[in-house]
Amino acid sequence: xxxxxxxxxxxxxxxxxxxxxxxxxxxxxxxxxxxxxxxxxxxxxxxxxxxxxxxxxxxxxxxxxxxxxxxxxxxxxxxxxxxxxxxxxxxxxxxxxxxxxxxxxxxxxxxxxxxxxxxxxxxxxxxxxxxxxxxxxxxxxxxxxxxxxxxxxxxxxxxxxxxxxxxxxxxxxxxxxxxxxxxxxxxxxxxxxxxxxxxxxxxxxxxxxxxxxxxxxxxxxxxxxxxxxxxxxxxxxxxxxxxxxxxxxxxxxxxxxxxxxxxxxxxxxxxxxxxxxxxxxxxxxxxxxxxxxxxxx
Amino acid sequence: xxxxxxxxxxxxxxxxxxxxxxxxxxxxxxxxxxxxxxxxxxxxxxxxxxxxxxxxxxxxxxxxxxxxxxxxxxxxxxxxxxxxxxxxxxxxxxxxxxxxxxxxxxxxxxxxxxxxxxxxxxxxxxxxxxxxxxxxxxxxxxxxxxxxxxxxxxxxxxxxxxxxxxxxxxxxxxxxxxxxxxxxxxxxxxxxxxxxxxxxxxxxxxxxxxxxxxxxxxxxxxxxxxxxxxxxxxxxxxxxxxxxxxxxxxxxxxxxxxxxxxxxxxxxxxxxxxxxxxxxxxxxxxxxxxxxxxxxxxxxxxxxxx
Amino acid sequence: xxxxxxxxxxxxxxxxxxxxxxxxxxxxxxxxxxxxxxxxxxxxxxxxxxxxxxxxxxxxxxxxxxxxxxxxxxxxxxxxxxxxxxxxxxxxxxxxxxxxxxxxxxxxxxxxxxxxxxxxxxxxxxxxxxxxxxxxxxxxxxxxxxxxxxxxxxxxxxxxxxxxxxxxxxxxxxxxxxxxxxxxxxxxxxxxxxxxxxxxxxxxxxxxxxxxxxxxxxxxxxxxxxxxxxxxxxxxxxxxxxxxxxxxxxx
Numbered sequence: 001x002x003x004x005x006x007x008x009x010x011x012x013x014x015x016x017x018x019x020x021x022x023x024x025x026x027x028x029x030x031x032x033x034x035x036x037x038x039x040x041x042x043x044x045x046x047x048x049x050x051x052x053x054x055x056x057x058x059x060x061x062x063x064x065x066x067x068x069x070x071x072x073x074x075x076x077x078x079x080x081x082x083x084x085x086x087x088x089x090x091x092x093x094x095x096x097x098x099x100x101x102x103x104x105x106x107x108x109x110x111x112x113x114x115x116x117x118x119x120x121x122x123x124x125x126x127x128x129x130x131x132x133x134x135x136x137x138x139x140x141x142x143x144x145x146x147x148x149x150x151x152x153x154x155x156x157x158x159x160x161x162x163x164x165x166x167x168x169x170x171x172x173x174x175x176x177x178x179x180x181x182x183x184x185x186x187x188x189x190x191x192x193x194x195x196x197x198x199x200x201x202x203x204x205x206x207x208x209x210x211x212x213x214x215x216x217x218x219x220x221x222x223x224x225x226x227x228x229x230x231x232x233x234x235x236x237x238x239x240x241x242x243x244x245x246x247x248x249x250x251x252x253x254x255x256x257x258x259x260x261x262x263x264x265x266x267x268x269x270x271x272x273x274x275x276x277x278x279x280x281x282x283x284x285x286x287x288x289x290x291x292x293x294x295x296x297x
Numbered sequence: 298x299x300x301x302x303x304x305x306x307x308x309x310x311x312x313x314x315x316x317x318x319x320x321x322x323x324x325x326x327x328x329x330x331x332x333x334x335x336x337x338x339x340x341x342x343x344x345x346x347x348x349x350x351x352x353x354x355x356x357x358x359x360x361x362x363x364x365x366x367x368x369x370x371x372x373x374x375x376x377x378x379x380x381x382x383x384x385x386x387x388x389x390x391x392x393x394x395x396x397x398x399x400x401x402x403x404x405x406x407x408x409x410x411x412x413x414x415x416x417x418x419x420x421x422x423x424x425x426x427x428x429x430x431x432x433x434x435x436x437x438x439x440x441x442x443x444x445x446x447x448x449x450x451x452x453x454x455x456x457x458x459x460x461x462x463x464x465x466x467x468x469x470x471x472x473x474x475x476x477x478x479x480x481x482x483x484x485x486x487x488x489x490x491x492x493x494x495x496x497x498x499x500x501x502x503x504x505x506x507x508x509x510x511x512x513x514x515x516x517x518x519x520x521x522x523x524x525x526x527x528x529x530x531x532x533x534x535x536x537x538x539x540x541x542x543x544x545x546x547x548x549x550x551x552x553x554x555x556x557x558x559x560x561x562x563x564x565x566x567x568x569x570x571x572x573x574x575x576x577x578x579x580x581x582x583x584x585x586x587x588x589x590x591x592x593x594x595x596x597x598x599x600x601x602x603x
Numbered sequence: 604x605x606x607x608x609x610x611x612x613x614x615x616x617x618x619x620x621x622x623x624x625x626x627x628x629x630x631x632x633x634x635x636x637x638x639x640x641x642x643x644x645x646x647x648x649x650x651x652x653x654x655x656x657x658x659x660x661x662x663x664x665x666x667x668x669x670x671x672x673x674x675x676x677x678x679x680x681x682x683x684x685x686x687x688x689x690x691x692x693x694x695x696x697x698x699x700x701x702x703x704x705x706x707x708x709x710x711x712x713x714x715x716x717x718x719x720x721x722x723x724x725x726x727x728x729x730x731x732x733x734x735x736x737x738x739x740x741x742x743x744x745x746x747x748x749x750x751x752x753x754x755x756x757x758x759x760x761x762x763x764x765x766x767x768x769x770x771x772x773x774x775x776x777x778x779x780x781x782x783x784x785x786x787x788x789x790x791x792x793x794x795x796x797x798x799x800x801x802x803x804x805x806x807x808x809x810x811x812x813x814x815x816x817x818x819x820x821x822x823x824x825x826x827x828x829x830x831x832x833x834x835x836x837x838x839x840x841x842x843x844x845x846x847x848x849x850x851x852x853x854x
């Protein structure tokens with residue numbers, strides 16, 4: 001734990017250019033997003049492809065409250081997180097009735113509908129024209145990185161305890177076999193709502209920092225592609241573990257940057273990594289690491 | 298009053314034209330599901346590949362290299378797209394679906410694998426073709442045919458003709474050829490079909506190839522009608538899912554009806570509500586369907602065996 | 604003896620097929636009650652009606668004075684009904700210990716907020732290990748459940764269900780696929796459960812088990828109640844013998 005704090009504190013000074021510091025902020029946001037999706041997908045076993053919608057809700061609700069109504073950033077963020085969480089609970093209603101690929105498609109449909117609302121409700125969201133001139137809550141990139149990374153660390157700490165508590169047992173029971181979990185007294189509907197709501201709230205939290213980071217807010221960052229990218233991070237890193245999504249987020253944020261020499265082809269890293277991992281190493285990097293360690297022993 | 302009637306009929310005709318395109322896409326999806334019990338998330342990207350293949354065949358190859366005039370070039374591009382789709386389907390089947398089947402993977406892994414393929418295809422095409430929309434003009438779009446008060450373009454006529462021919466061919470194949478019957482057998486009960494001497498892997502691969510070929514041709518015909526970018530698939534896939542769910546997974550007749558239905562609804566929505574809201578309407582329908590009747594309009598429920 | 608579980612005139616059809624028709628039963632508290640019948644008799648469906656996997660089309664059902672009709676499965680578990688399944692349903696990717704710990708869900712009393720902080724872990728670890736030991740799996744707590752043999756998986760499923768401290772324990776064909784040593788262990792377990800004060804309902808094909816341990820037997824065939832009595836009475840009943848075509852009851 002202390003090592004992580006130390007590493008995080010040092011990073012902006014190791015990667016000292018404005019560009020790389022920006023990547024660090026992005027990485028911290030991706031870590032938050034991956035952790036949020038992992039709670040629903042990895043621990044509760046719900047095939048949620050709509051996580052990008054909550055990222056978007058967090059971004060738009062906070063920005064609109066700040067810009068149109070003059071709210072303070074932190075209050076706006078609180079409201080945005082709450083809004084995202086509530087919508088997450090609503091999506092859970094689908095998860096109660098649907099399984100497997102039906103849920104995948106429903107959640108995908110949900111993401112698309114949210115995107116369409118963001119695009120078409122121009123009076124509120126400015127649609128594709130975008131909202132301009134958004135300022136981050138802290139004055140510079142390094143501070144923003146520390147802020148988001150700090151929050152990421154806190155979220156990791158809380159979630160880590162959660163999954164090792166009886167709640168974690170319950171969520172995993174739902175993931176493994178809902179029918180026998182019910183026979184053990186687990187009210188799957190309530191716990192799915194909890195997982196979805198909490199996951200959505202965390203994604204919404206990440207969304208609060210995104211507009212300030214990019215300066216301009218357009219709906220494009222919150223579509224299906226973003227959902228798929230989040231999923232890639234969770235799975236490539238190691239679904240259902242705590243450190244997996246963190247690793248996945250770091251790897252898939254930095255790898256395309258390191259491959260800049262290859263031009264646009266570098267974006268294929270996401271698809272390639274995801275496909276290869278699912279084919280050959282479904283437990284992701286974490287699984288590979290454990291297998292490697294066992295080989296040495 | 299005849300004006301209103303004419304308008305309604307016109308929109309319906311437009312809807313049928315659009316619907317046929319959607320049917321071509323969705324049919325492939327439902328075929329793959331029928332035989333593999335898996336959803337191919339990359340299917341709409343096969344369509345995009347078909348569209349780009351057709352585009353480059355027309356603009357670079359046919360007219361410049363072979364010197365074929367417009368219409369001929371376009372028709373040639375249909376075949377090129379069909380081939381590209383088939384090839385892509387074969388590659389994905391061999392590289393992704395077959396290995397996962399061998400490892401006895403559950404239903405989650407292949408689904409995610411196809412998501413990976415989808416992202417791969419989209420970014421690959423982004424690298425090759427760039428993000429700016431391509432202007433794909435079909436020569437047939439300029440020709441207008443007139444039937445009484447109803448107008449439709451040569452393109453629409455082609456689309457309907459090709460779709461009907463493809464569907465008819467598919468039905469004939471499934472009904473009258475050995476391979477077709479083998480396909481239906483595998484769709485119903487893979488294990489038993491295998492025990493009866495049917496080579497399931499061959500049948501499955503063939504199904505995927507046919508489905509992808511259909512997607513490719515659909516792409517060639519869809520290209521002129523949509524905004525053609527590497528991400529066209531992403532906006533198309535949910536519509537395709539909506540159709541397959543409304544029609545019932547694995548249910549060919551249902552998919553055809555649902556595809557036409559969605560096409561007609563879209564045509565009317567564009568006319569009266571504006572194009573921005575089409576997606577919203579269709580996806581709202583999808584979600585409603587999933588909540589009310591997840592197994593489709595026609596299919597039956599299967600009780601889970603506890 | 605008071606009836607712990609009372610069912611009256613239960614009906615259940617699936618799309619025109621009558622799985623359970625006009626079935627009534629009283630299960631006395633503290634007894635071991637067996638449910639037997641040929642394949643397709645509706646025994647598993649009846650068990651599913653009792654545990655809440657299915658809701659009956661009509662009829663009444665009560666447990667310990669509480670009305671079960673309309674109550675979902677997880678609520679029934681909270682009332683004290685536990686069960687195992689014909690097709691073993693374990694949390695295959697989790698360890699044995701994690702499986703059993705999940706069984707303590709009803710008894711967990713840690714408030715939600717505390718679970719976000721260290722030390723929110725429940726206090727049932729020792730009891731879970733005891734349960735594992737009692738079924739002979741005490742030394743394999745950290746193995747993956749999927750790695751166990753079939754017989755061991757069955758015992759794990761039982762241990763996990765026992766974590767809920769049930770008043771009524773229902774088992775669906777627990778002896779299927781077990782060798783005779785494992786069946787012996789199962790018999791021991793069942794009588795220990797009964798000695799602990801719980802009531803047991805067993806759906807079974809294995810006649811040794813039924814004859815050895817059941818106090819009352821209900822025979823079903825084609826969804827209806829054929830006969831009810833002590834094991835001896837059942838063995839002697841001509842209608843029952845006919846239903847089984849004389850096979851399993853050859854004296």
